Amino acid sequence: MNYINNxxxxxxxxxxxxxxxxxxxxxxxxxxxxxxxxxxxxxxxVRCCIHHDRAVLKSRVxxxxxxxAASDTQADEVKLLKxxxxxxxxxxxxxxxxxxxxxxxxxxxxxxxAKYQVTNACRGCVARPCIMNCPKKAIxxxxxxxxxxxxLCVSCGICEKVCPYHAIVYQPIPCEEACPVNAISKDExxxxxxxxxxxxxxxxxxxxxxFGAIMERxxxxxxxxxxxxxxxxxxxxxAPSIAGQxxxxxxxxxxxxxxxxxxxxxxxxxxxxxxxxxxxxEFIERLGHKQTLMTSSCCPAYVQIIKKHIPSMRSYVSDTxxxxxxxxxxxxxxxxxxxxxxxxxxxxxxFEARESAYVDNVMTYEELGSILIAAGVxxxxxxxxxxDKSASIIGRGFAVSGGVSNAVLASAASRGVNxxxxxxxxxxxxxxxLLKVLDKTIKEPAxxxxxxxxxxxxxxxxxxxxxxxxxxxxxxMLK
Amino acid sequence: MSKKFKVxxxxxxxxxxxxxxxxxxxxxxxxxxxxxxxxxxxxxCLQKCHEPNAKPxxxxxxxxxxxxxxxxxxxxxxxxxx
Ligand code: FES
Numbered sequence: 001m002n003y004i005n006n007x008x009x010x011x012x013x014x015x016x017x018x019x020x021x022x023x024x025x026x027x028x029x030x031x032x033x034x035x036x037x038x039x040x041x042x043x044x045x046v047r048c049c050i051h052h053d054r055a056v057l058k059s060r061v062x063x064x065x066x067x068x069a070a071s072d073t074q075a076d077e078v079k080l081l082k083x084x085x086x087x088x089x090x091x092x093x094x095x096x097x098x099x100x101x102x103x104x105x106x107x108x109x110x111x112x113x114a115k116y117q118v119t120n121a122c123r124g125c126v127a128r129p130c131i132m133n134c135p136k137k138a139i140x141x142x143x144x145x146x147x148x149x150x151x152l153c154v155s156c157g158i159c160e161k162v163c164p165y166h167a168i169v170y171q172p173i174p175c176e177e178a179c180p181v182n183a184i185s186k187d188e189x190x191x192x193x194x195x196x197x198x199x200x201x202x203x204x205x206x207x208x209x210x211f212g213a214i215m216e217r218x219x220x221x222x223x224x225x226x227x228x229x230x231x232x233x234x235x236x237x238x239a240p241s242i243a244g245q246x247x248x249x250x251x252x253x254x255x256x257x258x259x260x261x262x263x264x265x266x267x268x269x270x271x272x273x274x275x276x277x278x279x280x281x282e283f284i285e286r287l288g289h290k291q292t293l294m295t296s297s298c299c300p301a302y303v304q305i306i307k308k309h310i311p312s313m314r315s316y317v318s319d320t321x322x323x324x325x326x327x328x329x330x331x332x333x334x335x336x337x338x339x340x341x342x343x344x345x346x347x348x349x350x351f352e353a354r355e356s357a358y359v360d361n362v363m364t365y366e367e368l369g370s371i372l373i374a375a376g377v378x379x380x381x382x383x384x385x386x387x388d389k390s391a392s393i394i395g396r397g398f399a400v401s402g403g404v405s406n407a408v409l410a411s412a413a414s415r416g417v418n419x420x421x422x423x424x425x426x427x428x429x430x431x432x433x434l435l436k437v438l439d440k441t442i443k444e445p446a447x448x449x450x451x452x453x454x455x456x457x458x459x460x461x462x463x464x465x466x467x468x469x470x471x472x473x474x475x476x477m478l479k
Numbered sequence: 480m481s482k483k484f485k486v487x488x489x490x491x492x493x494x495x496x497x498x499x500x501x502x503x504x505x506x507x508x509x510x511x512x513x514x515x516x517x518x519x520x521x522x523x524c525l526q527k528c529h530e531p532n533a534k535p536x537x538x539x540x541x542x543x544x545x546x547x548x549x550x551x552x553x554x555x556x557x558x559x560x561x
Binding site: 009012013184246247248256366369370373377378379380381463464466468469 | 490491492493495496497498501503518521523524530
């Protein structure tokens with residue numbers, strides 16, 4: 001579940017400051033002041049001292065400008081933020097690649113390698129089953145206490161099971177535990193590294209890290225440049241999960257987006273209607289060809305999981321495009337040459353958009369919220385406006401787990417085709433194993449919707465609102 | 480009869496995005512011992528976010544304006560002032 005926490009709020013505060021400077025055209029003059037202004041002299045530090053805090057904040061700004069957090073050379077380490085801003089302007093699109101998420105080394109606390117810890121409930125007993133049973137001889141005794149040597153421990157967990165006092169606890173490394181595909185692990189210095197070959201961009205590690213050390217590379221610099229340019233038409237394509245993100249109705253969000261500088265606002269739920277219809281046709285056709293199983297394709301992190309980790313399932317994934325793509329296609333025909341910005345809760349959409357000719361940039365609700373604050377636009381005070389393209393209730397339902405599957409199964413049934421399908425609600429180690437054998441376990445015609453985030457897009461990594469609150473709003477919108 | 484505490488949760492965009500969204504759950508998670516004394520209402524921007532060094536989200540409890548508000552802070556405050 002996406003819980004509110006301090007690390008997320010600090011990130012948003014940096015976003016607000018950066019966006020303000022871009023709006024005021026004072027980026028180059030003031031960008032290097034952001035870390036200092038956020039941690040003034042003699043203020044209380046979150047880490048060891050304000051200098052460490054400032055170093056982390058500098059990296060955050062760098063990532064918000066679209067770069068990775070890595071400083072590979074000495075020149076990188078001393079480079080000023082204003083120079084990075086210059087690079088962002090010059091390099092444009094070219095600065096992005098498949099490293100969608102990046103680890104800020106200075107923020108990563110290099111959590112201890114061993115996942116088992118001896119607590120002070122250890123009585124230093126005579127039996128000492130922990131030492132006797134450890135296959136790696138990783139436990140020793142010091143001052144009457146068992147101690148685990150983190151360099152020898154392989155986290156097998158035997159000591160935890162045999163301790164008569166339950167004095168040994170399992171303490172996972174949050175990011176590694178959250179990653180469903182083992183894409184994040186330690187380098188020789190104990191800092192976490194993401195393997196781009198394995199990463200599926202789900203964003204779970206980013207949410208899990210208590211130090212906020214993992215961030216997604218933002219495109220807000222490019223988006224703000226486009227909306228500030230009055231000669232360039234910009235279109236906001238808003239995902240259905242926007243419900244509840246700003247504690248107000250959709251109509252007000254539409255006018256807030258226009259105040260920000262977007263020329264047109266389009267509901268991605270419109271594309272969801274197309275996806276639902278095409279996916280149903282595809283499903284019926286596949287059943288006609290004696291196939292029994294098809295899965296949804298609108299969750300981009302799921303599509304990456306299949307591509308990178310379960311290639312045997314590839315033929316079962318629907319070839320229908322996602323709502324974002326159909327919406328982008330419609331926008332491209334309607335307003336050729338416009339900048340097309342997808343606004344949603346998703347990290348993986350950044351990758352999907354990069355591969356598509358129909359979407360230019362992606363921003364999260366969190367980024368949108370911060371930009372609204374920077375521009376001084378209060379959504380609640382805006383008036384109601386109709387979007388330039390709206391959608392049906394079915395399309396809006398795509399935001400919650402079960403929405404896609406309900407739409408496809410119901411429309412198939414209305415055409416006399418009966419099928420089953422229990423959605424896979426959330427990807428974790430368990431559901432990954434389930435997916436690996438899905439084709440062997442399903443015997444009757446089935447359409448399986450897969451959402452990487454538990455509960456659906458409402459619980460995506462880029463939301464501003466509590467998913468519980470957002471769900472209430474969405475339910476209202478679907479009535 | 481009006482209740483002893485009136486809690487206005489700011490749902491202006493600044494407060495909402497910087498942590499206030501969570502406050503919308505207040506009504507549902509009030510502990511039984513104080514539940515009957517508290518009335519929860521939503522409010523538009525309390526105008527505190529425009530002050531220099533403002534610390535949103537803001538919540539107003541009767542006349543007192545709480546900065547960096549959180550669910551536990553509000554509940555603790557009410558318990559203390561009952
Ligand atoms: S938005 Fe809460 S005080 Fe302004």
